[in-house]
Amino acid sequence: MGIKSFQGVRKVVKKEFDAPILVEDYMTKKLITFSPDQSILTVMEHLAKYHISGGPVLDNNGFLVGIISEADCMKQISESRYFNQPILDKSVERFMTKEVETIPHDMSIFDAAGIFDKHKRRRLPVMKNGILVGQISRKDIVIAALKLSGHNWK
Template sequence: MVKSFQGVREVEPKAPVQQILVKDQMSTNLATFSPDDSIDQVLEVLTKRKISGGPVLDESGALVGIISQTDCLAEIIRGKYTNTVRFPAKVKEHMSTAIVSVSPDMSLFDVAQKFLESKFRRFPVIKDGHLVGQISLSDVIRAFPKLRHTTW
């Protein structure tokens, strides 16, 4: 029989779980659109800012939809059939109105799960009924390499 003479070991305290929230990763400098903006205007902003979509706000600042590059494709295809390179249709004709939003205090893991369960590439971030930002699939992907493997 072999006896161990190591004695009592001190238990190292566990590192706290690293909370990573939507508010820490969301974009707040958003390009927003009006329902009456033309698809031409949207395409110009999306191209200039190298983004794939943004929230649509009415005149009171309330979120009424989301417009994306995919939404704009319908107007681009229609331009092909009418032989025009102008896209005068209004945002309200093509925007998505089935808005799925998230809270700024939501875990990034929960948002990642929402992305997996939906076809959306961005979620507006709503606090107390007001748009405070937007979290995109790219924002989520960029956040995870920053996490320490011992605390998540």
């Protein structure tokens, strides 16, 4: 006759997930911002100086009115060559993207990753109650995923 072992009813152990998974946990909060009347040359200098590829454009009241990127600056460079002129001191407003897609601060990084994939953006402004509170990039999402790689979530 075989040996029987009875351990009783096993307790279900529920794993707690406590790692942060929200955009606000990984976004950049200290931003280099630009104004619509700022010179495109100044923007190019800031992009190079601060090693960034773009940033939000805010009006005098601090509201988001656009986003300027290296790609937008390329338009200026290309245009100046086409017309055989030096890079002119034109304003950001002329080259910035005015219809900016934003995401809420409390969105999960997984949903943000889906937006990056679907819309091919490099950065997204993060809003809370209609106010710009940060910016998240594709790199920020990758860093978040690496931090979460040891966790299980549902």
